[in-house]
Amino acid sequence: MSSGIDALNLQPLSPQDAEYIRVIRLLGQNKDAEALAIIRPLAEKGNAAAQNTLGMLYAQGKGVPQDDRQAVFWYQKAADTVPEAAFNLGGYYLYGMGGLPVQPEKTVELWEKASTDSKQPFATAMMDLGILYMNGADGVPPDQKRAVRLIERAAQAGLARAQDELARLYLDGVGKQQSDKQAFE
Incomplete structure (x- = not known):
């Protein structure tokens, strides 16, 4: 009979993964110089x-x-x-920071990629992309239906900020039929 851990089929950490975990711990302890001495070589070797x-x-x-x-x-x-x-990176394109031009359409491309990643979709990207579609920007026309779908997905992923926004949309009847009941569920 196998134990629960064996059933997970866990793979041993690579030395790079173990070092990266150490970096996260050091940063959490505010040992920035120590963390940087480890993380920079990892980054230079291609650890994404x-x-x-x-x-x-x-x-x-x-x-x-x-x-x-x-x-x-x-x-x-x-x-x-x-x-x-x-x-x-999408945020830098949205605001034209870090030497990048203002390109909201590039922001959309990057946030779409982040929000639809097959391994780990990023709920914050879903939420912020939803807000971007709700309001529109240069080169990005407003799209209320798409905005609501993205905010709903972020809320379903457990992002509290998206859950609050979705409740507001129900209260105000924006992109959804107005429903006090749905707003407070």
């Missing part, structure tokens, strides 16, 4: 999770000088495999 995390550190100025261009550089490297990196 490390690339995304290094991008976030540059975006926030945590352990390194705040530098949007460096954040964009690392997000671009990770965006094909890490939904959160695609989402983060």
Whole structure:
């Protein structure tokens, strides 16, 4: 008889994965310099999770000088495999930061990618893409039906902000039939 853990068919962590987990722990303990000494080589070797995390550190100025261009550089490297990196990069295109032009249609492309990733769809991307479609932007016409579908998916994924927004849509009857009952469920 196999134990529950055996039934999961867990694979051993690669040395890179173990180091990345160590980096996350160090960052949680505010040991930024120690974390950076490990994460930068991981990112340079192509570890996409490390690339995304290094991008976030540059975006926030945590352990390194705040530098949007460096954040964009690392997000671009990770965006094909890490939904959160695609989402983060999309924000830079939306606002024209980090040396990128304002391109809301590129934001849509990246947020769509992040929200439909087959391994781990990123609920925040669904929510923010829904808001973008609700309001529209240059090159992105408003699309209330699509907006509501995205916000519903984010709410179903457990994103509290999307659940609140969905309740507001029901209360106001925006994109949904007005329903106090649905709003408070």
